[in-house]
Amino acid sequence: DTGVSQDPRHKITKRGQNVTFRCDPISEHNRLYWYRQTLGQGPEFLTYFQNEAQLEKSRLLSDRFSAERPKGSFSTLEIQRTEQGDSAMYLCASSLYSGAGNGYTFGSGTRLTVV
Amino acid sequence: DAKTTQPNSMESNEEEPVHLPCNHSTISGTDYIHWYRQLPSQGPEYVIHGLTSNVNNRMASLAIAEDRKSSTLILHRATLRDAAVYYCILNTGNQFYFGTGTSLTVIP
Numbered sequence: 001d002t003g004v005s006q007d008p009r010h011k012i013t014k015r016g017q018n019v020t021f022r023c024d025p026i027s028e029h030n031r032l033y034w035y036r037q038t039l040g041q042g043p044e045f046l047t048y049f050q051n052e053a054q055l056e057k058s059r060l061l062s063d064r065f066s067a068e069r070p071k072g073s074f075s076t077l078e079i080q081r082t083e084q085g086d087s088a089m090y091l092c093a094s095s096l097y098s099g100a101g102n103g104y105t106f107g108s109g110t111r112l113t114v115v
Numbered sequence: 116d117a118k119t120t121q122p123n124s125m126e127s128n129e130e131e132p133v134h135l136p137c138n139h140s141t142i143s144g145t146d147y148i149h150w151y152r153q154l155p156s157q158g159p160e161y162v163i164h165g166l167t168s169n170v171n172n173r174m175a176s177l178a179i180a181e182d183r184k185s186s187t188l189i190l191h192r193a194t195l196r197d198a199a200v201y202y203c204i205l206n207t208g209n210q211f212y213f214g215t216g217t218s219l220t221v222i223p
Contacts, residue, residue: 045211055209056209093158106160108156
């Protein structure tokens with residue numbers, strides 16, 4: 001088990017372009033989470049999936065953001081028409097959910113810079 | 116509003132104990148308290164978690180106040196590798212609520 005993998009590690013894009021990030025969770029984990037982290041701040045919740053169902057979305061997830069988890073395995077997070085304010089670290093985590101006592105395993109993140 | 120509040124930064128001498136405090140006055144009865152730490156350009160890494168009782172593992176100890184409105188992460192002997200941002204987190208079951216974290220500096 002290689003943990004949670006995120007690709008790419010870094011992405012520089014021009015304002016207005018679309019970007020897509022991928023997350024491969026730990027294979028037996030049924031939950032997958034996306035968080036966003038700006039410089040000097042703690043991670044903020046964006047959305048989570050249980051298997052292939054997207055169960056909750058934060059108000060931070062504007063219409064330009066969409067996440068999918070087809071077949072309950074890997075997940076993608078797409079940002080359309082990127083803005084400079086989207087520059088952040090995007091973190092993916094997974095867990096085997098059986099209650100609030102379960103911890104998450106985080107990936108190393110994708111750092112997005114919008115120029 | 117953040118559900119947890121922590122000091123922005125703390126310093127410790129190497130090989131001395133470190134006590135990292137956290138306030139979570141709005142915690143509900145079913146919320147778990149988790150602690151993670153994060154190195155630059157890395158994702159957060161699990162340290163310890165608990166519900167009501169104090170917890171010990173090979174990395175640290177977690178002391179939870181009787182009213183559960185605060186907790187303290189204890190590193191028994193700080194090493195240079197413990198320098199990181201430490202996050203106190205409330206886990207509601209569906210998501211982690213992070214605060215702004217405490218940046219720990221370990222002085223050789």
